[in-house]
Amino acid sequence: xxxxxxxxxxxxxxxxxxxLVARTVVDGFISGLHHSPYLGLSTDFAEHRQxxxxxxxxxxxxxxxxxxxxxxxxxxxxxxxxxxxxxxxVSRSMDFGEPVGKLDYGRMLAACLLYLSRRQRDRVGLVTFxxxxxxxxxxxxxxxxLALHTLQGRQAGGQGDLAxxxxxxxxxxxxxxxxVLVSDCYDEPDVTVRALAALRDRGHxxxxxxxxxxxxxxxxxxxxxxxxxxxxxxxxPVVPATMREEYRTLIRGHCDxxxxxxxxxxxxxxxxxxxxxLDFALLEYLTRREWLARVK
Amino acid sequence: xxxxxxxxxLGLAAVAVPVILHLSQRARRDPVRFPSLAxxxxxxxxxxxxxxxxxxxxxxxxxxALILLAIAFARPFLERGALGTAGVAAxxxxxxxxxxxxxxxxxxxxxxxxxxxxxxxxxxGPEDRATVVLFAGVPSVLGPPTxxxxxxxxxxxxxxxxxxxxxxxxxxxxxxxxxxQSDRPQRAVVLITDFQRVGWDGQADLRxxxxxxxxxxxxxDDEVQNLAVVxxxxxxxxxxxxxxxxxxxxxxLGGRDxxxxxxxxxxxxxxxxxxxxxxxxxxxxxxxxxxxxPTAATPGWVAVTEDALAIDDVRRFVLRPIPRIAVxxxxxxxxxxxxxxxxxxxxxIGRDPALVAxxxxxxxxxxxxxxxxxVLNDAPFPTxxxxxxxxxxxxxxGGVLWAMGPxxxxxxxxxxxxxxxxxxxPVDRLSARGGxxxxxDYGHPIFTxxxxxxxxxxxxxxxxxxxxxETADSARILAWTDDGAPILTESRVGTGRVVxxxxxxxxxxxDLAVRAVFLPTVHEAVRYLSGHKEPxxxxxxxxxxxxxxxxxxxxxxxxxLEAPDGSRFPIGEDRxxxxxxxxxxxxxLRPLAGGIGxxxxxxxxxxxxDLAQLDRPAFLAAVAGSEDGPPVTTASLSLSAExxxxxxxxxxxxxxxxxxxxxxxxxxxxxRPRGIGA
Numbered sequence: 001x002x003x004x005x006x007x008x009x010x011x012x013x014x015x016x017x018x019x020l021v022a023r024t025v026v027d028g029f030i031s032g033l034h035h036s037p038y039l040g041l042s043t044d045f046a047e048h049r050q051x052x053x054x055x056x057x058x059x060x061x062x063x064x065x066x067x068x069x070x071x072x073x074x075x076x077x078x079x080x081x082x083x084x085x086x087x088x089x090v091s092r093s094m095d096f097g098e099p100v101g102k103l104d105y106g107r108m109l110a111a112c113l114l115y116l117s118r119r120q121r122d123r124v125g126l127v128t129f130x131x132x133x134x135x136x137x138x139x140x141x142x143x144x145x146l147a148l149h150t151l152q153g154r155q156a157g158g159q160g161d162l163a164x165x166x167x168x169x170x171x172x173x174x175x176x177x178x179x180v181l182v183s184d185c186y187d188e189p190d191v192t193v194r195a196l197a198a199l200r201d202r203g204h205x206x207x208x209x210x211x212x213x214x215x216x217x218x219x220x221x222x223x224x225x226x227x228x229x230x231x232x233x234x235x236x237p238v239v240p241a242t243m244r245e246e247y248r249t250l251i252r253g254h255c256d257x258x259x260x261x262x263x264x265x266x267x268x269x270x271x272x273x274x275x276x277x278l279d280f281a282l283l284e285y286l287t288r289r290e291w292l293a294r295v296k
Numbered sequence: 297x298x299x300x301x302x303x304x305x306l307g308l309a310a311v312a313v314p315v316i317l318h319l320s321q322r323a324r325r326d327p328v329r330f331p332s333l334a335x336x337x338x339x340x341x342x343x344x345x346x347x348x349x350x351x352x353x354x355x356x357x358x359x360x361a362l363i364l365l366a367i368a369f370a371r372p373f374l375e376r377g378a379l380g381t382a383g384v385a386a387x388x389x390x391x392x393x394x395x396x397x398x399x400x401x402x403x404x405x406x407x408x409x410x411x412x413x414x415x416x417x418x419x420x421g422p423e424d425r426a427t428v429v430l431f432a433g434v435p436s437v438l439g440p441p442t443x444x445x446x447x448x449x450x451x452x453x454x455x456x457x458x459x460x461x462x463x464x465x466x467x468x469x470x471x472x473x474x475x476x477q478s479d480r481p482q483r484a485v486v487l488i489t490d491f492q493r494v495g496w497d498g499q500a501d502l503r504x505x506x507x508x509x510x511x512x513x514x515x516x517d518d519e520v521q522n523l524a525v526v527x528x529x530x531x532x533x534x535x536x537x538x539x540x541x542x543x544x545x546x547x548x549l550g551g552r553d554x555x556x557x558x559x560x561x562x563x564x565x566x567x568x569x570x571x572x573x574x575x576x577x578x579x580x581x582x583x584x585x586x587x588x589x590p591t592a593a594t595p596g597w598v599a600v601t602e603d604a605l606a607i608d609d610v611r612r613f614v615l616r617p618i619p620r621i622a623v624x625x626x627x628x629x630x631x632x633x634x635x636x637x638x639x640x641x642x643x644x645i646g647r648d649p650a651l652v653a654x655x656x657x658x659x660x661x662x663x664x665x666x667x668x669x670x671v672l673n674d675a676p677f678p679t680x681x682x683x684x685x686x687x688x689x690x691x692x693x694g695g696v697l698w699a700m701g702p703x704x705x706x707x708x709x710x711x712x713x714x715x716x717x718x719x720x721x722p723v724d725r726l727s728a729r730g731g732x733x734x735x736x737d738y739g740h741p742i743f744t745x746x747x748x749x750x751x752x753x754x755x756x757x758x759x760x761x762x763x764x765x766e767t768a769d770s771a772r773i774l775a776w777t778d779d780g781a782p783i784l785t786e787s788r789v790g791t792g793r794v795v796x797x798x799x800x801x802x803x804x805x806x807d808l809a810v811r812a813v814f815l816p817t818v819h820e821a822v823r824y825l826s827g828h829k830e831p832x833x834x835x836x837x838x839x840x841x842x843x844x845x846x847x848x849x850x851x852x853x854x855x856x857l858e859a860p861d862g863s864r865f866p867i868g869e870d871r872x873x874x875x876x877x878x879x880x881x882x883x884x885l886r887p888l889a890g891g892i893g894x895x896x897x898x899x900x901x902x903x904x905x906d907l908a909q910l911d912r913p914a915f916l917a918a919v920a921g922s923e924d925g926p927p928v929t930t931a932s933l934s935l936s937a938e939x940x941x942x943x944x945x946x947x948x949x950x951x952x953x954x955x956x957x958x959x960x961x962x963x964x965x966x967x968r969p970r971g972i973g974a
Contacts, residue, residue, distance in 0.1 A: 093331035093332050094331075184332075186332040226327040228330065229332055230330065234333060236337065238328075238336055246339040
């Protein structure tokens with residue numbers, strides 16, 4: 001059986017157990033990579049540097065001391081005990097999409113990232129929010145199951161808002177972490193950027209997965225119909241054919257603005273189409289994770 | 297009101313589209329759930345909210361504009377617009393003058409003319425009445441007036457161009473009569489013709505009654521190509537047992553030079569075929585080698601290659617043997633050879649008709665009975681049995697040319713009341729070097745060769761002696777001497793004629809015999825007195841047949857005329873009524889009881905071959921020039937639906953109104969608040 005098939009969101013959506021989903025995806029994904037997936041493990045020697053007061057004496061390379069009579073410590077590619085938290089937007093607007101809803105996609109993506117991170121020896125945690133902070137699973141090496149369980153049980157909530165929940169999260173996340181925001185980002189770019197910049201300013205590394213259904217990108221509707229806003233319940237009569245191109249231009253502009261503005265604030269941005277396999281998102285994350293390890 | 301493209305009315309359904317859309321939108325209850333309308337609302341609003349019938353006035357304007365546009369595309373036109381607004385309900389008297397002349401057979405003119413009649417028929421209302429008049433020469437009404445289009449079109453069945461020449465005056469006269477007799481409030485004349493120039497001489501009064509609508513429909517062609525055999529001349533000669541030389545005139549009445557082969561034939565056989573070139577507007581003379589004259593009347597023809605007007609591509613004629621006129625010449629006893637020489641020689645050279653002279657000094661009664669003409673050349677009127685025979689000869693229509701020279705001293709007493717009286721001694725003008733001859737009546741057949749030559753050699757004739765004739769009241773004086781004495785007279789005896797020359801033909805009492813006019817005068821006199829009449833080479837279609845023209849006596853024989861198509865009809869109840877000739881071809885005039893008939897040819901009038909068109913504005917002005925009252929107006933009654941629609945252009949006005957409504961709607965929509973919910 002082709003392993004890539006398990007990365008197809010349509011197939012994964014049929015699996016109830018998020019852990020199983022994450023395991024299937026991540027293992028299948030990693031087995032397809034050519035280089036070692038265990039990035040940042042301590043066996044990956046990077047360089048020597050002179051001992052500085054405060055360094056763990058266990059990392060002193062005694063062989064080098066024997067030859068040079070100086071203290072050097074070993075530097076490895078990555079730290080193995082970083083905090084990784086997924087901030088999952090579960091507002092009502094995420095409850096959209098066929099055949100895989102945005103929330104389901106986000107759930108699977110979050111599970112996969114958590115599982116993958118755990119395999120990286122990271123501490124993993126979870127935050128869910130809509131207009132308010134709903135769940136908080138602190139980052140811990142033991143919280144993978146709890147996080148997955150929380151993900152599994154979380155349904156779409158109320159009206160979404162990024163600013164409030166992220167500000168709240170910034171308050172409770174005191175240790176530097178890798179924060180992965182999974183959201184449809186319908187707030188104004190200014191609001192989104194401000195909220196994420198605040199997290200970035202606190203030393204967090206932030207990656208944004210912008211989840212959109214293909215219908216939100218292409219607006220394929222034909223019949224003139226009243227459209228109902230999932231979050232506000234507001235309705236408006238719409239003739240799709242007359243506005244399709246303008247809508248596409250607007251949504252494309254919105255995504256471009258987010259990408260540019262977030263990039264300016266050193267926040268990674270990735271647009272995830274729920275119709276596409278998860279490995280794109282995983283690869284994006286791993287790339288980012290690797291880069292973070294290198295510059296550490 | 298009619299529509300040229302009624303299917304476009306389906307466009308009226310477009311009016312319902314906004315309503316249906318609106319209703320269908322209202323009927324939809326299941327909204328599309330969408331994550332966020334943030335971007336949807338930013339798009340300039342084109343939603344159903346704007347489409348709601350918020351403003352009934354705007355909706356009404358749009359609906360009306362759509363309806364008008366659909367009507368405009370359906371190309372509306374008025375069926376009876378030509379008679380004005382009052383004509384919508386008023387009854388009309390319509391006279392359709394359909395040109396049935398030969399030129400209408402050119403190309404597709406006839407079918408176009410029939411279509412024009414049908415177009416008029418389609419415009420007939422229930423109160424209308426139309427009469428179809430077919431005209432060429434004499435117009436004829438094709439059927440009783442009718443308002444039934446089917447019946448009117450039925451009149452056209454079996455009707456074809458007649459072959460007669462175009463004449464507008466009789467047709468318009470008839471139309472005028474029909475119009476004037478009508479009690480309908482509106483009256484119209486539809487003239488369907490090719491406007492051939494030969495039909496109107498520019499002088500005839502063609503005016504229609506005041507208030508008449510004239511619809512002139514031209515079915516002619518701007519460019520034509522027509523070759524026609526416009527004439528055939530037959531030159532007979534008695535040599536070699538009788539020969540005839542035939543020459544044909546071929547006219548090019550088209551627009552380009554033509555190379556053509558001209559054929560001569562008799563019956564079904566082609567005898568000769570000659571090529572010739574006929575420049576534009578010219579007539580080529582084609583002379584065929586002479587052929588033997590038939591012993592009996594034989595049909596012949598000259599033809600060119602058939603073109604768009606076939607009827608004038610062949611010209612028919614009848615070849616007849618040279619006729620003979622038996623002339624009994626009675627010479628005065630004791631007349632010298634010199635005195636009788638001139639008459640003998642003159643009668644000896646008659647070629648066509650051939651003169652067969654018998655010279656007698658003492659003729660018998662049989663000589664008289666066998667003669668067609670008797671010439672008394674310086675001889676007294678016979679006496680005894682011969683004299684009685686001559687009187688009977690005269691009573692039964694015979695002719696006598698009597699030259700009263702010195703040996704003919706008196707007119708018999710029983711003939712003096714008709715011939716006049718000669719008395720005493722002859723007038724002697726010798727001392728005065730003779731008198732001069734003056735012709736009193738050049739219209740007489742004897743002077744036919746000189747009819748148009750006033751001042752001919754007759755004025756040079758010197759008359760030295762002549763008998764003074766006291767003419768009878770019934771006698772006709774043909775010539776005088778300069779002293780006022782009648783010298784040439786004509787008198788009727790019974791049904792016969794006596795032409796009396798009160799002098800001689802022997803160059804003794806006058807020098808007429810040595811003048812150039814002598815021979816023609818004697819020949820014409822003999823021909824006239826014999827009653828011989830050469831049948832015309834051919835007749836023209838539309839002519840009335842006079843059997844006498846063919847030398848047929850209708851007084852004693854009942855005749856029947858056989859037309860080229862085989863139809864037969866008697867020559868009137870009184871057997872004298874002229875018969876109309878309506879077909880091109882060979883007719884035969886035959887005794888009703890059977891027997892040998894007299895064939896004769898009927899051809900198209902050559903003038904009809906000229907397809908040139910007349911000055912139409914001048915012609916229409918002449919027709920429309922009413923004397924008083926409302927003028928005659930020209931308008932279109934019989935245009936095809938497409939032409940009517942094109943001329944009326946109602947769609948243009950309807951479209952203009954629709955455009956104005958749309959502009960108004962736009963202005964109104966601009967000043968009213970927009971129904972944008974965003």
